[in-house]
Amino acid sequence: KNQVEQSPQSLIILEGKNCTLQCNYTVSPFSNLRWYKQDTGRGPVSLTIMTFSENTKSNGRYTATLDADTKQSSLHITASQLSDSASYICVVTTSSGGYNKLIFGAGTRLAVHP
């Protein structure tokens, strides 16, 4: 069964600190992996996208890694800001019959406190 598991479920950090969010997946075949940021009550917004051959990608203070062998990804946030408070969702794309299907993790809810 195609699944995406994220940990931790929730996380509280102080402003300025770094943090790392984890994503493990059992999705086959694998097309790509995305990290989305979702503010409360809003739609998700894409942060990064990585294909099989990419093992790291940065977007400002966000750095995503991908280990396709162990089927693990992480999202590292550097020097956190209050505006980083949101849910972070790991999404793996798989292909079947010419159709791309997105498998969503449940997300990690991050709270950044002053």
Place this chain on the structure above:
Amino acid sequence: DGGITQSPKYLFRKEGQNVTLSCEQNLNHDAMYWYRQDPGQGLRLIYYSQIVNDFQKGDIAEGYSVSREKKESFPLTVTSAQKNPTAFYLCASRGGPPNEQYFGPGTRLTVT
């Protein structure tokens, strides 16, 4: 939120009533999607449409219906047959490059 609009942002209905959620996009994307988001769960696909006048059931289509008469519009009707309709509903469209899926701001439906 790109060029995708959903309305209304909040919707309240009595049990037994059908309700239609609006989704409009001006991105000229062919593909559009409806997802449902519940606390502690990943987004689940309700319906999708890859082209005008065509749509397919997703993983949890029971109790829902859609239409795709125009490229820009993909309304979702939550019928009285949906057992647990209270949720956050997200519409998305896909196009590009980079063939990305863009989400609307969502509609929170509460049925009492």
